[in-house]
Amino acid sequence: MVSIKDVARVAGVSDKTVSRVVNGEPNVTADTIEKVQLAIADLGYIPNLAARSIRSNRTNIIGIITDFISTTPYSGDIVRGVQDWAGANGRTVLLANTDGDPTREANVWRTFKAHRIDGVLYVAMYHRVVVPAAGEVSIPTVLVNSHPEDGYVYPSIEPDDFGGSYALTEHLIALGHRRIGYIRLNPLLLGANQRLDAFLAAAQAAGIAESDLVIRLGMEGPVGRETNYVYRETLDILSMPDRPTALVCGNDEMALQAYLAALSLGLRVPDDITIVGFDDFRTVSLGLKPELTTVALPYYDLGWQGADMLDQLVHGKGSETERRVLKCPVVARRSSAQAREMQIADAAGTGG
Amino acid sequence: MVSIKDVARVAGVSDKTVSRVVNGEPNVTADTIEKVQLAIADLGYIPNLAARSIRSNRTNIIGIITDFISTTPYSGDIVRGVQDWAGANGRTVLLANTDGDPTREANVWRTFKAHRIDGVLYVAMYHRVVVPAAGEVSIPTVLVNSHPEDGYVYPSIEPDDFGGSYALTEHLIALGHRRIGYIRLNPLLLGANQRLDAFLAAAQAAGIAESDLVIRLGMEGPVGRETNYVYRETLDILSMPDRPTALVCGNDEMALQAYLAALSLGLRVPDDITIVGFDDFRTVSLGLKPELTTVALPYYDLGWQGADMLDQLVHGKGSETERRVLKCPVVARRSSAQAREMQIADAAGTGG
DNA sequence: ATTTCAATTGACGACGTCGACATTGCTGCC
DNA sequence: GGCAGCAATGTCGACGTCGTCAATTGAAAT
Numbered sequence: 040m041v042s043i044k045d046v047a048r049v050a051g052v053s054d055k056t057v058s059r060v061v062n063g064e065p066n067v068t069a070d071t072i073e074k075v076q077l078a079i080a081d082l083g084y085i086p087n088l089a090a091r092s093i094r095s096n097r098t099n100i101i102g103i104i105t106d107f108i109s110t111t112p113y114s115g116d117i118v119r120g121v122q123d124w125a126g127a128n129g130r131t132v133l134l135a136n137t138d139g140d141p142t143r144e145a146n147v148w149r150t151f152k153a154h155r156i157d158g159v160l161y162v163a164m165y166h167r168v169v170v171p172a173a174g175e176v177s178i179p180t181v182l183v184n185s186h187p188e189d190g191y192v193y194p195s196i197e198p199d200d201f202g203g204s205y206a207l208t209e210h211l212i213a214l215g216h217r218r219i220g221y222i223r224l225n226p227l228l229l230g231a232n233q234r235l236d237a238f239l240a241a242a243q244a245a246g247i248a249e250s251d252l253v254i255r256l257g258m259e260g261p262v263g264r265e266t267n268y269v270y271r272e273t274l275d276i277l278s279m280p281d282r283p284t285a286l287v288c289g290n291d292e293m294a295l296q297a298y299l300a301a302l303s304l305g306l307r308v309p310d311d312i313t314i315v316g317f318d319d320f321r322t323v324s325l326g327l328k329p330e331l332t333t334v335a336l337p338y339y340d341l342g343w344q345g346a347d348m349l350d351q352l353v354h355g356k357g358s359e360t361e362r363r364v365l366k367c368p369v370v371a372r373r374s375s376a377q378a379r380e381m382q383i384a385d386a387a388g389t390g391g
Numbered sequence: 392m393v394s395i396k397d398v399a400r401v402a403g404v405s406d407k408t409v410s411r412v413v414n415g416e417p418n419v420t421a422d423t424i425e426k427v428q429l430a431i432a433d434l435g436y437i438p439n440l441a442a443r444s445i446r447s448n449r450t451n452i453i454g455i456i457t458d459f460i461s462t463t464p465y466s467g468d469i470v471r472g473v474q475d476w477a478g479a480n481g482r483t484v485l486l487a488n489t490d491g492d493p494t495r496e497a498n499v500w501r502t503f504k505a506h507r508i509d510g511v512l513y514v515a516m517y518h519r520v521v522v523p524a525a526g527e528v529s530i531p532t533v534l535v536n537s538h539p540e541d542g543y544v545y546p547s548i549e550p551d552d553f554g555g556s557y558a559l560t561e562h563l564i565a566l567g568h569r570r571i572g573y574i575r576l577n578p579l580l581l582g583a584n585q586r587l588d589a590f591l592a593a594a595q596a597a598g599i600a601e602s603d604l605v606i607r608l609g610m611e612g613p614v615g616r617e618t619n620y621v622y623r624e625t626l627d628i629l630s631m632p633d634r635p636t637a638l639v640c641g642n643d644e645m646a647l648q649a650y651l652a653a654l655s656l657g658l659r660v661p662d663d664i665t666i667v668g669f670d671d672f673r674t675v676s677l678g679l680k681p682e683l684t685t686v687a688l689p690y691y692d693l694g695w696q697g698a699d700m701l702d703q704l705v706h707g708k709g710s711e712t713e714r715r716v717l718k719c720p721v722v723a724r725r726s727s728a729q730a731r732e733m734q735i736a737d738a739a740g741t742g743g
Numbered sequence: 744a745t746t747t748c749a750a751t752t753g754a755c756g757a758c759g760t761c762g763a764c765a766t767t768g769c770t771g772c773c
Numbered sequence: 774g775g776c777a778g779c780a781a782t783g784t785c786g787a788c789g790t791c792g793t794c795a796a797t798t799g800a801a802a803t
Contacts, residue, residue, distance in 0.1 A: 270680050
């Protein structure tokens with residue numbers, strides 16, 4: 040590999056002068072700069088960052104530790120957000136996946152430390168509570184899509200599942216729905232409770248009686264290998280004599296099953312039943328016809344802003360206890376169409 | 392950061408001896424080893440890989456360059472395959488995404504070279520022809536899920552779209568289907584033609600007349616922002632007087648739309664219509680009821696084996712012209728159930 | 744002409760690691 | 774006892790870069 044000294048020789052200057060040019064330091068003649076740049080281009084010289092990092096004790100590398108990439112495809116957007124931030128800020132990204140295995144996680148931390156990376160983004164692929172196995176020697180770390188268990192202190196950035204679910208429920212209520220079904224996520228997921236709690240809170244705030252809500256468990260069991268009741272439960276809910284006019288699903292994949300169940304009963308979305316999801320997993324939410332009303336998880340921004348928080352931390356400017364929460368906006372699509380509102384209003388008018 | 396010299400001082404030996412212990416070199420007393428390891432544990436010493444790489448000219452880092460992560464979620468499995476290989480072989484993974492932007496790609500190559508990584512996996516997120524912008528200074532590179540344009544030479548590893556599609560078609564034919572519909576992928580995708588060609592070849596080999604095949608275009612336009620005709624075309628195909636008994640979709644997301652269209656017509660899968668997909672995008676293929684018969688793309692193995700090929704190359708053992716093709720197995724599920732075969736046989740018996 | 748000062752450039756060493764080679768000490772053998 | 778031979782350990786320098794400080798140059802000020 041061509042080094043700074045080769046360039047120096049060709050340009051007829053000292054290696055230090057080349058270094059100056061490369062790093063844009065002041066006090067170099069325009070003439071010298073040109074000679075050096077010519078030599079650099081000629082030889083195809085590219086600075087050796089490893090060598091640089093030995094001297095400076097800074098690598099400009101940030102590490103990402105992920106757990107279960109495979110089970111939740113779209114959360115890869117978190118990684119994309121981090122990458123884009125890194126690209127825009129001259130950092131490079133080391134990536135490692137643990138598959139949830141503590142042994143592998145320990146190795147990953149070790150490797151990252153060996154690379155002397157500046158910081159770590161500890162990324163959970165579904166929203167949950169975590170305990171990073173960082174060990175004694177610590178690296179600045181930010182938890183993404185997760186927060187630390189009680190007793191551990193890390194800055195974190197998370198989606199506002201509660202707020203998103205609350206807004207979604209309000210959206211349905213505003214459309215006139217009063218009898219609403221709800222199919223719960225796997226209770227192991229942090230989002231499961233937050234979303235259900237917000238649903239109940241919003242319904243109560245609107246004066247809807249508990250008896251008008253039908254709440255069922257959609258999934259249970261270990262994450263990634265759960266037992267799925269959604270189809271069956273949807274059939275059941277939609278076969279009730281006074282069936283709900285709207286059905287809220289814990290996430291978009293569950294909404295997919297709900298669609299299939301509804302269609303198989305000959306019901307039409309949204310005319311006969313309004314269905315909404317959560318996550319805005321676009322393969323599903325845009326793949327369904329009509330397209331699915333859902334709540335977008337700010338994965339990309341979790342990544343981007345998480346990287347930014349980490350950067351603050353690395354430069355000693357961030358707070359160890361910051362807990363940032365990102366809004367989850369309702370994405371209204373045709374599965375909860377406005378027409379619905381009219382129709383219900385009509386029925387009410389006729390009936391009353 | 393604690394260095395090898397700190398350990399040496401604490402252990403009362405020379406730095407070189409510590410180096411020997413760390414690297415498991417022979418000719419060190421058990422006694423000395425223990426002393427050193429104690430000191431290492433005490434100080435929490437972790438070797439500095441940057442320093443090591445300056446001397447050895449090997450970093451044990453491989454780089455991944457991806458293009459459009461966002462559009463095709465599950466191909467992230469390629470990355471997971473690479474990571475697992477890396478973890479199992481003591482390598483680390485640098486990740487960069489170009490979003491298909493040549494300027495960003497050029498920067499990525501530059502950065503990778505600056506890190507003196509051992510090699511690059513150039514990963515396309517959908518199967519296609521590529522031209523890596525590696526520049527003059529070259530790094531060992533393997534193309535994954537893609538192959539080089541004519542005139543460029545890179546080893547590559549790809550899925551066998553043709554073989555998978557051929558086997559899938561044979562599967563349908565074996566079940567007794569003779570009238571088959573086909574909804575094409577976006578023609579911009581390399582897989583589109585390979586899959587269609589295989590479909591036609593298998594049909595012809597089975598003596599099925601072209602007039603018994605209904606072929607429609609399902610999508611067109613720039614990848615990621617295509618116009619989608621699948622729902623409409625499916626409605627159209629299934630409304631034909633002598634409608635096909637089976638419908639092959641270019642991928643699983645298209646199969647999802649086909650399901651919805653079929654259900655909305657009151658048709659049942661697979662009793663009234665057999666539907667199959669491609670990709671085994673599990674959110675869809677397992678999310679659909681009945682679960683979808685499809686062809687699995689060996690994403691994970693593309694990553695793992697691609698990394699292995701790259702390793703060969705780095706060690707001067709690989710071939711610059713190797714083009715490895717991985718099988719795509721048919722995954723038979725309930726959407727093309729065996730029952731179907733009986734039924735058709737029955738009908739034929741009654742009718743004939 | 745001499746001094747002063749700033750701009751420009753270079754020499755050198757240190758970062759952490761390990762390869763090449765030197766040194767030390769011990770064992771076994773004649 | 775003396776010496777070869779080997780195991781165990783140490784010294785030193787180089788990898789590529791850049792911080793520190795010294796050296797050189799030239800122009801402005803006296």
